[in-house]
Amino acid sequence: MTDTASAAAATVSKSEQAYAAVKSRIVDGSYSPGYRLVLAKIAEDLGVSVVPVREAIRRLEAEGLVKFERNIGATVSGIDPTEYLYTMQTLSIVEGAATALSAPLIGEADVARARAVNAEMRECLQHFDPVRFTRLNQDFHSVLFEHCPNPHILDLVHRGWNRLASLRSSTFRFVPGRAHESVDEHEALLQLIESGSSPDDIEKAARRHRSATLDAYLAQAAANDLPTPQTTQQ
Amino acid sequence: MTDTASAAAATVSKSEQAYAAVKSRIVDGSYSPGYRLVLAKIAEDLGVSVVPVREAIRRLEAEGLVKFERNIGATVSGIDPTEYLYTMQTLSIVEGAATALSAPLIGEADVARARAVNAEMRECLQHFDPVRFTRLNQDFHSVLFEHCPNPHILDLVHRGWNRLASLRSSTFRFVPGRAHESVDEHEALLQLIESGSSPDDIEKAARRHRSATLDAYLAQAAANDLPTPQTTQQ
DNA sequence: GAGTACGAAATCGTATACGAAAACTATGGT
């Protein structure tokens, strides 16, 4: 997120470097779910000792990106259907709130930018480009919640997105129809914001936008006989 | 939270012990906001080395209980008005959601227990016992959200409460009228749950319950000329 | 007398080292 990479490395602790390095590898998919994170190995790769690496990994654990078991080690955490449900449900709530809180601060330029992004997303649907679609999707939503005045909520939203990042484009692949609906809902959201709708309505719409993705996934999972967790009403 | 103290200490890592020890001291007030957490000193007190202590402190930092500055050290984080707003707003959202998700799972016994607690809270108002009042308040709300089927949301709620724990009973003291309103709202919440109201209504009520506390505090703060952060609509 | 510069003490950040636990492998028995 905030990473000026090599520059100003002197003022950045090694623990911080390790954190950024491992995190980006997880989020960008270089380390995929289940990948075994061996402290000594990572330490050597990064040219630091194990202590800062360990610290970095524990931080990532706190964010849910890594699973750390005592005396066993760390692995990049995958998302099983239950976890997916928990994460999406939580994200639906905090993202809805973040969007509602942001709405009054979203200007015309922001809306225009979001529209442009959404138009590109439509193109991706034609050319079937899931990777790009997913990145644009994140861009779109960033516009919606980046002005959120409450940093705690914003942080929770970012964590949720990071958590989902390892599933990159899977929704698009698993639930083809959903992507089309999604861009339509984006447009509807923008209109709600433009028209100065109540925060409450915006929150509901933003929530439903995500819940719908979850529901589509669950339906698909049920059809494919994947284990679905106990249903919880939203 | 889950701490069987001395028993089974062998299976618990020192880092874990340190985490639990420092956390409880912060939450119970032994270490008050601003207290300087010197790694070496804590390590000696606990009879471990600095490495696990450092790890514990960083975990607490991730939860917002501790502020850690590079090359300077760790202090128990206080809550200034802005932070208080952020925390309460976030809590209002996640707690509202947690309560709504729990509601269908709350049984008669739970409601009865909550009523008993609330009755005790009324007594505390008469005898002016803020400490006890605050503890009972937590008990009351625990009944409401402890059945939340989404552990991620539940965890966020717990973090919020911990974060507020250092302000123990301050609301009661600062905004006297609020405590009376609070117990009334508790009763109203229970009735909503008993009557099987929609999750949406329960969520709204739970949210407003907390927002009202925040608003009361902000009004008080404004009257006393405390610095109030930019107002954000909820 | 106040402000600045220098030095000592305290504290942090990280490397290294070693004991402990788990995972793996090979060997022997049924």
Next chain:
DNA sequence: ACCATAGTTTTCGTATACGATTTCGTACTC
């Protein structure tokens, strides 16, 4: 051929050690 067991290897958990950075106190200068 398969399972159990003992030994080996890997990897973690934590103690200790030391260089780096900050803070505090003191002395010196204007």
